[in-house]
Amino acid sequence: MNKYFLDLGKQPLANNYLKIYSNVQIKYHLKLFFNTKNKIVSISKRIPSEKMFNNTYPYRSSMSKTMKNSFFKLSLEIKKKFNPKKILEIGSNDGALIKNFDKKKVIGIEPCNNLAKITLKKGFITYNKYWNYKLAQKLKRKHGNIDLIYSANTLTHISNLNDVFRSISYLLSKKGILIIEDPSLLECMKKNSYDQFYNEHIYLFSAISVKNLLNKFNFEIFDIKNLSTHGGSIRYYIKKKSNKNLKINNNVKKQIQNEIKYGLHKFKTYKKFSNNVQRSRKNLLKILQKIKNNGKKIAGYGATAKAVTILNYCNINKDLIQNFIDITPEKINRYMPGKKIKILKYNRNILNNYDYIFLGAWNFKEEIFNKEKKFIKRGGKFITHIPQPKII
Ligand code: TMP
Numbered sequence: 001m002n003k004y005f006l007d008l009g010k011q012p013l014a015n016n017y018l019k020i021y022s023n024v025q026i027k028y029h030l031k032l033f034f035n036t037k038n039k040i041v042s043i044s045k046r047i048p049s050e051k052m053f054n055n056t057y058p059y060r061s062s063m064s065k066t067m068k069n070s071f072f073k074l075s076l077e078i079k080k081k082f083n084p085k086k087i088l089e090i091g092s093n094d095g096a097l098i099k100n101f102d103k104k105k106v107i108g109i110e111p112c113n114n115l116a117k118i119t120l121k122k123g124f125i126t127y128n129k130y131w132n133y134k135l136a137q138k139l140k141r142k143h144g145n146i147d148l149i150y151s152a153n154t155l156t157h158i159s160n161l162n163d164v165f166r167s168i169s170y171l172l173s174k175k176g177i178l179i180i181e182d183p184s185l186l187e188c189m190k191k192n193s194y195d196q197f198y199n200e201h202i203y204l205f206s207a208i209s210v211k212n213l214l215n216k217f218n219f220e221i222f223d224i225k226n227l228s229t230h231g232g233s234i235r236y237y238i239k240k241k242s243n244k245n246l247k248i249n250n251n252v253k254k255q256i257q258n259e260i261k262y263g264l265h266k267f268k269t270y271k272k273f274s275n276n277v278q279r280s281r282k283n284l285l286k287i288l289q290k291i292k293n294n295g296k297k298i299a300g301y302g303a304t305a306k307a308v309t310i311l312n313y314c315n316i317n318k319d320l321i322q323n324f325i326d327i328t329p330e331k332i333n334r335y336m337p338g339k340k341i342k343i344l345k346y347n348r349n350i351l352n353n354y355d356y357i358f359l360g361a362w363n364f365k366e367e368i369f370n371k372e373k374k375f376i377k378r379g380g381k382f383i384t385h386i387p388q389p390k391i392i
Pocket of ligand 1: 363
């Protein structure tokens with residue numbers, strides 16, 4: 001049974017950065033639910049994928065050093081540990097991972113045409129398609145079974161998880177490895193990072209819920225790695241149950257125990273989270289209002305989808321945060337979805353115009369602090385809402 005626990009209000013499409021501001025943007029009610037049976041946390045309203053993942057999708061994995069390094073390291077690990085003959089990535093984005101592999105060995109699946117074009121141009125086999133059973137059948141006919149399937153920050157975006165895993169199970173070889181990587185529900189709860197929820201993130205996984213999901217398809221997790229990317233993610237290493245060659249690492253049990261200890265299997269944990277989030281909104285607004293009253297200026301750093309949730313949930317307007325700053329070409333000179341706050345192109349001097357930076361990309365805090373030593377030196381301050389609103 002799905003039980004409701006948090007209302008994040010009316011939210012626009014998180015990655016719909018408009019060139020010309022309009023106050024009649026379509027908004028969808030963002031409500032969060034906990035399934036008491038399979039322990040999955042999900043949002044209520046499902047928006048057709050075509051509306052979100054199209055030919056103007058602005059998110060690019062290669063925009064941060066942190067992500068590029070993470071993918072590079074993973075590629076080394078995959079080659080060393082599993083040495084796969086054929087690798088498939090579901091949601092290959094702009095190729096941040098696949099570019100680390102031999103072009104003959106790797107296949108990308110990317111529904112956003114503007115992103116698929118990037119890897120196609122570089123000579124990587126890329127299917128500009130949504131991941132589903134029909135595509136899995138086509139791939140099997142053309143390429144045979146695949147021995148390593150990888151997907152980062154993608155499966156949480158796909159409504160029909162049964163179709164996702166059925167298709168993977170069909171295409172993956174008997175001894176094949178599936179690696180999936182997504183934000184960790186445990187970290188989200190601990191950090192009170194409610195901005196992990198936006199209409200693209202249909203699910204937020206825990207090891208408990210992934211285990212339950214996989215069970216139906218005779219898959220099992222054999223290893224788990226906690227990562228710092230995206231504000232705390234989990235990388236799940238998965239195999240078919242029939243493959244007895246790989247031992248199950250103790251990490252899997254440990255992660256599940258930690259999640260149970262925190263109460264991720266109980267509804268009351270989510271009610272507590274909901275109260276924390278409401279308190280976080282009040283406190284963030286207090287901080288921003290005080291800065292405004294002192295006549296100081298604030299810029300958001302990183303025009304993230306996460307920041308869209310915050311702006312629209314807390315109803316933060318241009319009087320509180322004047323601009324956002326970002327390096328992504330697809331976002332520059334556009335407006336933050338739902339708000340008349342313009343995104344400006346990052347340059348080394350732009351921060352001179354502001355006294356405070358609100359960390360929209362709080363998940364890249366270290367990378368940003370390293371980059372903005374000059375701003376810090378001249379007394380510039382950062383604002384974050386993680387794990388609770390404060391000035392750093
Ligand atoms: P994400 O948190 O969803 O990965 O998005 C990060 C956003 O922040 C993306 O739009 C790129 C942007 N960004 C910058 O503009 N400058 C930076 O130094 C970093 C690390 C990210």
